[in-house]
Amino acid sequence: MVTPDLVNEEEDITKLIIPDDLPDEQPAFKAYIEAKVYDKEGHLIQYHRQPMRSLTRYFLALMSIPILGTYQNASTNSAQNLLVNVLGLPSNITLGNGTANIYWDFSIQLGSGTQTFSPTLTGLAAPIANGTGTGQLVYSTISALYVGSSIIVLIQVSNSTSSAIPVTEIGLWGIVYTRAYTGASSYNFLLSYDTFSTAIQIPASGMAMFQITLSFTG
Amino acid sequence: MMVGKEIEDIDAVMPRDAYNIGKDTPTFNVYLTVVVRDSEGKVVKVHRQRSHSPTANFIGLMLPLTYFAVTGNTYTIKTTGGSTYSYQPLNNNNSPCISYPNSSRSFPSYIVMIQVGSGQQPNPYTAYSLAAPIANGSGTGQLVYGQPMIPSNITVSGSSAYFAISQAFSNNSGGTVTITEVGIVTQIVLAASINSSSSFSGNILMWYDVLSSSISVPDGGSVTIYYTFTVNP
Numbered sequence: 001m002v003t004p005d006l007v008n009e010e011e012d013i014t015k016l017i018i019p020d021d022l023p024d025e026q027p028a029f030k031a032y033i034e035a036k037v038y039d040k041e042g043h044l045i046q047y048h049r050q051p052m053r054s055l056t057r058y059f060l061a062l063m064s065i066p067i068l069g070t071y072q073n074a075s076t077n078s079a080q081n082l083l084v085n086v087l088g089l090p091s092n093i094t095l096g097n098g099t100a101n102i103y104w105d106f107s108i109q110l111g112s113g114t115q116t117f118s119p120t121l122t123g124l125a126a127p128i129a130n131g132t133g134t135g136q137l138v139y140s141t142i143s144a145l146y147v148g149s150s151i152i153v154l155i156q157v158s159n160s161t162s163s164a165i166p167v168t169e170i171g172l173w174g175i176v177y178t179r180a181y182t183g184a185s186s187y188n189f190l191l192s193y194d195t196f197s198t199a200i201q202i203p204a205s206g207m208a209m210f211q212i213t214l215s216f217t218g
Numbered sequence: 219m220m221v222g223k224e225i226e227d228i229d230a231v232m233p234r235d236a237y238n239i240g241k242d243t244p245t246f247n248v249y250l251t252v253v254v255r256d257s258e259g260k261v262v263k264v265h266r267q268r269s270h271s272p273t274a275n276f277i278g279l280m281l282p283l284t285y286f287a288v289t290g291n292t293y294t295i296k297t298t299g300g301s302t303y304s305y306q307p308l309n310n311n312n313s314p315c316i317s318y319p320n321s322s323r324s325f326p327s328y329i330v331m332i333q334v335g336s337g338q339q340p341n342p343y344t345a346y347s348l349a350a351p352i353a354n355g356s357g358t359g360q361l362v363y364g365q366p367m368i369p370s371n372i373t374v375s376g377s378s379a380y381f382a383i384s385q386a387f388s389n390n391s392g393g394t395v396t397i398t399e400v401g402i403v404t405q406i407v408l409a410a411s412i413n414s415s416s417s418f419s420g421n422i423l424m425w426y427d428v429l430s431s432s433i434s435v436p437d438g439g440s441v442t443i444y445y446t447f448t449v450n451p
Binding site for chain 1: 245246247248249251253264266270271272274275276277278279280281282283284285288289291293307309311313314315316317318319320321322323324325326327328329343368369370371372374377378379380381382383402404405406408409410411412413414416422424425444446447448449450
């Protein structure tokens with residue numbers, strides 16, 4: 001494509017780098033949410049699957065770490081401004097010995113509310129607490145798989161109450177750790193937020209498995 | 219609680235409309251934009267395409283701690299030179315993880331460059347280097363590499379958000395130089411917090427694309443390449 005010279009270069013470049021007229025092709029990434037609900041006897045009573053639609057800016061910031069690295073460049077001993085400005089990570093960690101590094105983990109949280117999505121969301125509308133009290137679910141340990149070119153995050157929850165609990169929203173959390181010899185600091189971020197197209201009902205004494213699949217092109 | 223056979227054989231009861239039919243709207247997209255200028259700085263070509271290919275290196279480095287802690291697995295990352303390292307971050311002082319700026323030891327993990335090449339290869343996912351990298355210089359077939367431009371923030375617009383990186387290249391070679399492939403190369407240093415030395419350091423190809431049509435950079439001209447990473451576009 002040959003174009004005339006860019007008149008207002010800054011404005012035109014912004015339009016060019018986020019095109020809205022490209023044909024649909026295989027995207028670099030797809031994400032799905034799945035829920036399997038079991039009654040108290042272990043029978044599958046509901047299966048729900050929907051595309052994940054709502055990643056936050058914190059997801060972008062997290063994935064920038066392998067792409068941009070953590071340092072500004074080879075000779076500046078300061079963190080990428082994006083990590084400082086978006087994730088609130090320190091520009092430099094003060095320590096006496098050893099060195100410092102960074103790593104992260106994922107988790108899933110469920111909720112019973114709804115809210116309008118924004119890429120700056122920092123939490124669910126009405127998180128369902130971990131417990132056996134009214135309206136609470138018992139969250140099991142998170143699991144993660146790597147299958148093909150997909151990262152799969154799973155969590156099992158149990159309803160130990162005597163009433164059904166509806167789940168209407170789900171969030172993928174990222175826990176970023178910066179570690180020095182003296183210990184680690186953790187930072188929590190909402191990486192994605194979705195509401196279910198139909199509420200997931202977890203019956204009394206039942207359980208459910210929620211799964212988020214992050215599928216790269218591969 | 220008893221869990222029935224269905225949990226082992228979920229496909230037996232999965233509703234047909236729940237299968238992946240390939241029509242789901244992607245929540246994340248990456249765009250590749252190439253702007254070519256002639257020797258007078260006039261734009262002579264703009265090329266835009268979807269970027270398709272995070273590499274296996276990138277995906278491995280995105281894996282969460284739980285994957286390594288629960289499975290005990292390692293993930294093999296491969297440098298542009300072909301050497302490998304078994305990556306296994308764990309939540310302790312002894313596990314080599316991606317280095318972070320600190321006052322004691324500087325082991326910079328940073329983006330080295332957007333690299334351009336004149337070759338192509340069939341399976342970008344497993345690519346660990348460009349097929350035929352174009353060298354940095356002013357000799358025949360070479361381009362002068364500028365520095366990568368890194369954003370300091372993420373731009374939010376409505377429900378979308380993005381960041382873009384870019385790099386300019388000049389052609390002082392005396393002839394036209396043709397680009398057919400592009401990638402992002404990042405130096406990754408892995409260091410355990412207890413140590414004063416690093417365990418691994420290497421240039422890693424994180425993203426790779428074969429251009430849908432080749433780009434010719436005229437002698438005396440320049441080209442700027444933009445990678446845009448966006449959510450909810």
